Amino acid sequence: MKEYDLIVIGSGCGILIVNEALSEGLKVALVDKGPFGGTCLNLGCIPSKMLIYTADRIAEIQEARKLGVDSEIRSIDFGSIMERMRKSRRESRTQLKEEVKQLETLDFYEGEGHFVEDYTMEVNGERIRGKKVFIASGSRPLIPPIKGLDSIDYLINETVLELREQPDSMIIIGGGYIAVEYAHFFAAMGAEVTIVEMLDRIAQSEEPEISALLEREMRKRVLIHTNTQAEEISKRKNSCVVIAKDKSTGKESEFSAQRVLVAVGRRSNADLLRVEDTGVEVDERGFIKVNEYLETSKENIFAVGDANGQQMFLHVANVEAAVAWRNSVSKKKVRMDYSAAPHAVYSHPQIASVGLTEDNARKDYHISVGRAKYSDTAKGEAMMEEEGFAKAIVDHHSGRILGFHIIGPHAPMLIQEVTNAMATGGSLQGIYSGMHIHPALPELVQKTFENLEEA
Numbered sequence: 001m002k003e004y005d006l007i008v009i010g011s012g013c014g015i016l017i018v019n020e021a022l023s024e025g026l027k028v029a030l031v032d033k034g035p036f037g038g039t040c041l042n043l044g045c046i047p048s049k050m051l052i053y054t055a056d057r058i059a060e061i062q063e064a065r066k067l068g069v070d071s072e073i074r075s076i077d078f079g080s081i082m083e084r085m086r087k088s089r090r091e092s093r094t095q096l097k098e099e100v101k102q103l104e105t106l107d108f109y110e111g112e113g114h115f116v117e118d119y120t121m122e123v124n125g126e127r128i129r130g131k132k133v134f135i136a137s138g139s140r141p142l143i144p145p146i147k148g149l150d151s152i153d154y155l156i157n158e159t160v161l162e163l164r165e166q167p168d169s170m171i172i173i174g175g176g177y178i179a180v181e182y183a184h185f186f187a188a189m190g191a192e193v194t195i196v197e198m199l200d201r202i203a204q205s206e207e208p209e210i211s212a213l214l215e216r217e218m219r220k221r222v223l224i225h226t227n228t229q230a231e232e233i234s235k236r237k238n239s240c241v242v243i244a245k246d247k248s249t250g251k252e253s254e255f256s257a258q259r260v261l262v263a264v265g266r267r268s269n270a271d272l273l274r275v276e277d278t279g280v281e282v283d284e285r286g287f288i289k290v291n292e293y294l295e296t297s298k299e300n301i302f303a304v305g306d307a308n309g310q311q312m313f314l315h316v317a318n319v320e321a322a323v324a325w326r327n328s329v330s331k332k333k334v335r336m337d338y339s340a341a342p343h344a345v346y347s348h349p350q351i352a353s354v355g356l357t358e359d360n361a362r363k364d365y366h367i368s369v370g371r372a373k374y375s376d377t378a379k380g381e382a383m384m385e386e387e388g389f390a391k392a393i394v395d396h397h398s399g400r401i402l403g404f405h406i407i408g409p410h411a412p413m414l415i416q417e418v419t420n421a422m423a424t425g426g427s428l429q430g431i432y433s434g435m436h437i438h439p440a441l442p443e444l445v446q447k448t449f450e451n452l453e454e455a
């Protein structure tokens with residue numbers, strides 16, 4: 001059996017740990033079953049955002065009429081839009097894999113591994129043991145137990161990227177961020193898209209008023225059925241038929257479309273790894289339990305990224321990898337702090353959010369809330385952005401920023417200055433000390449804080 005200083009499972013954020021360990025001269029094994037580079041590069045953030053960039057441009061052209069520009073899209077080349085994404089991801093993956101293969105001091109085990117005993121894994125019939133183990137094994141789509149689902153060739157975030165031909169119509173089961181992003185993409189491509197969501201709103205983890213505006217805006221292009229649970233799916237001629245029930249009235253409805261995309265959430269890969277065989281505990285959802293130092297229940301085993309199910313975004317995974325690495329080598333441990341962890345939803349309109357929602361903040365703080373619309377700024381007015389807005393949540397006593405939420409154009413970029421201010425203590429000084437260009441959209445952030453009122 002080969003012995004290592006450390007084993008890293010997963011080539012997503014796990015690669016950061018591999019690089020750190022190799023630079024310390026440690027003997028490292030990387031285990032990954034592929035696709036190399038993990039979810040973000042191959043199946044998640046990057047390919048989806050490449051597609052959505054095109055969808056955004058289409059939406060912009062379609063909406064130019066309000067600015068007095070009458071334009072027409074003559075054709076959309078779905079095949080080349082998909083192929084641009086696949087080519088870019090192929091090239092990035094090949095380059096990353098080559099770089100890793102050239103690391104002479106790294107042993108790369110390409111295959112699915114699982115634990116067989118404490119600190120010991122089996123991969124491709126070989127046994128390896130690590131003094132320390134970093135589990136960065138990610139997540140995979142959660143497939144709901146809907147009767148008949150297996151009888152159709154349903155899509156998930158992995159297979160949707162392989163489409164060669166544009167579906168004329170699509171039912172998306174789920175209303176979280178992956179669902180609304182793909183709804184935006186396929187609607188822009190010209191497909192008739194129907195969202196079937198069992199909860200009472202889409203983008204459920206956002207502020208309720210942000211979900212409400214998103215739903216209102218998306219309804220201009222997408223059919224949305226909330227509070228509606230998909231119960232049975234079947235194939236009828238060339239269509240997939242979804243029978244769903246309204247959760248309030250019990251009334252049944254039938255939806256049909258050429259394809260069905262399942263996007264109801266993510267599940268842990270800890271089961272594939274059989275983490276219990278090395279004494280690592282999982283929570284009730286199957287994600288690996290970690291403490292604030294990202295240590296698992298077993299000494300010298302850490303879990304980072306989607307594997308621990310905390311906040312499943314790549315930028316969070318990368319920070320977790322850095323924190324876990326540091327905690328594994330230093331006596332002075334650092335806590336993983338999620339209080340200024342931002343995220344974005346690339347729907348149309350876009351959403352970005354950092355920190356607490358109003359309801360969550362209220363549980364522990366006496367708060368002030370500020371709101372401003374894009375149209376309250378000169379640039380927003382120039383853009384004729386009538387609906388988009390931002391909302392700030394601040395601790396009324398200390399003035400510390402607790403949360404910030406935006407819906408509208410460039411929201412993921414606008415949130416950054418608030419994230420930076422929150423990451424450096426959350427003082428409003430962080431926002432006001434720098435001049436804001438006039439006229440430019442960051443004035444929305446300033447305006448939102450100017451409107452703070454005890455709430």
Ligand SMILES: Cc1cc2nc3c(=O)[nH]c(=O)nc-3n(C[C@H](O)[C@H](O)[C@H](O)COP(=O)(O)OP(=O)(O)OC[C@H]3O[C@@H](n4cnc5c(N)ncnc54)[C@H](O)[C@@H]3O)c2cc1C
Binds near residue numbers: 010014031033138317
């Ligand atoms: C459609 C979609 C869009 C997304 N968009 C965004 C976005 O815009 N921004 C953002 O920040 N995040 C986004 N995410 C989330 C983001 O992709 C993940 O949070 C991130 O990739 C997780 O990284 P990770 O390193 O934890 O795991 P991964 O990148 O998933 O890496 C885990 C690796 O471990 C391997 N593995 C698992 N089990 C085993 C085993 N038993 N043996 C061997 N290898 C194994 C897997 O094959 C995989 O390569 C998106 C996700 C999806 C699905």
